[in-house]
Amino acid sequence: MNDELTVLAEAGAAAVVTAMATDLWQETRGAVVALFRPDRRRRAALESQLDGNATLVRQASDPDAARQALFSYWTLELTALLRRDPAVRAALERLAAAVEDAPGGGTRGRVLRQTNTAHGSGTVFAVQQGDQHAYGAKAEWERGVESQG
Numbered sequence: 001m002n003d004e005l006t007v008l009a010e011a012g013a014a015a016v017v018t019a020m021a022t023d024l025w026q027e028t029r030g031a032v033v034a035l036f037r038p039d040r041r042r043r044a045a046l047e048s049q050l051d052g053n054a055t056l057v058r059q060a061s062d063p064d065a066a067r068q069a070l071f072s073y074w075t076l077e078l079t080a081l082l083r084r085d086p087a088v089r090a091a092l093e094r095l096a097a098a099v100e101d102a103p104g105g106g107t108r109g110r111v112l113r114q115t116n117t118a119h120g121s122g123t124v125f126a127v128q129q130g131d132q133h134a135y136g137a138k139a140e141w142e143r144g145v146e147s148q149g
Contacts, residue, residue, distance in 0.1 A: 005082050005089070012092045013074035015099035016050075017067040021058040024099055029054070031095045035081060035088050046077075 019028035029050050036046050053070050060066035081088055116124040 005086075006079065008089065008092055008096070009078040009082055010071075010075050011096040011100075012078045013071050015096045016074045016078075017053075017057070017070045019099050020054040020067060020070070021063060025054055028095065028099060031091070031098070035078075035091055035095070038085065 016028060016032055019025050029047075032050060033043065033047055036043050053073075057063050057066045057070070078092065082092070116126040118124040
């Protein structure tokens, strides 16, 4: 399978596990089941797997860790599906985009933790998922250069 389809399977898996135990879950679950519709034998097991995984995430003391653990499983499932039925590609792209764009979906729905420490006279400039502008520090430095020059 080429890299593009692998990335698509990973994006789909991220969408599935991100939506588990959120308001996006029922819609996402329905979309995943629809991807597997032609495979009737597999569909019942898939629905059970989805429900069981969502329960694991909902009951986990660390839901993000549970989602991370399930990510590989869903990447494998979706990779196998794309190999069997490349026609699901467009639907999987829509699913991944819908979860990413939804309020509380994608990376916006995760809690990110960051610890930054400066020692002595150090300064920490840190940012997650955004831009950082440090005008104050630059202006102080420029004033120091001007007074020495």
